[in-house]
Amino acid sequence: SAAGVLVCLLEYPRSKRKKGSTMERCGQKYLTAVVKLFGPLTRNYYIRAVLHAALAVPAGFLLSTILGTVCLGIASGIYLLAAVRGEEWRPIEQKPRERPQAGGTIKPPPSNPPPRPPPDARKKQPEVGG
Numbered sequence: 001s002a003a004g005v006l007v008c009l010l011e012y013p014r015s016k017r018k019k020g021s022t023m024e025r026c027g028q029k030y031l032t033a034v035v036k037l038f039g040p041l042t043r044n045y046y047i048r049a050v051l052h053a054a055l056a057v058p059a060g061f062l063l064s065t066i067l068g069t070v071c072l073g074i075a076s077g078i079y080l081l082a083a084v085r086g087e088e089w090r091p092i093e094q095k096p097r098e099r100p101q102a103g104g105t106i107k108p109p110p111s112n113p114p115p116r117p118p119p120d121a122r123k124k125q126p127e128v129g130g
Contacts, residue, residue, distance in 0.1 A: 016090040044083070053073065
């Protein structure tokens with residue numbers, strides 16, 4: 001039970017992607033502060049892989065927890081692969097939003113009238129077929 005709470009606290013905050021944007025989960029900023037507090041212990045994916053593997057061992061002895069053991073084992077393998085590729089957990093930091101300037105976004109009205117067809121083409125043409 002305590003191991004499940006530990007895994008949930010560790011896994012809930014999303015890591016920042018290298019490319020693109022990452023959506024922050026609801027309430028993630030509070031848990032991000034906790035994860036950042038432990039520094040390299042929670043940031044390093046090698047340590048996370050070992051932690052998940054260690055938590056999977058005792059759960060493997062009971063038939064009722066075998067599914068959790070398999071999930072922790074798979075998570076451990078994924079973290080190990082990510083660590084070998086050089087990834088690590090990075091916090092999502094909110095950038096201060098820049099307020100758009102009112103004068104810069106409003107465009108002046110066009111000075112030329114829109115193009116119109118010649119007067120002959122504007123006359124209503126009779127419908128063919130009846």
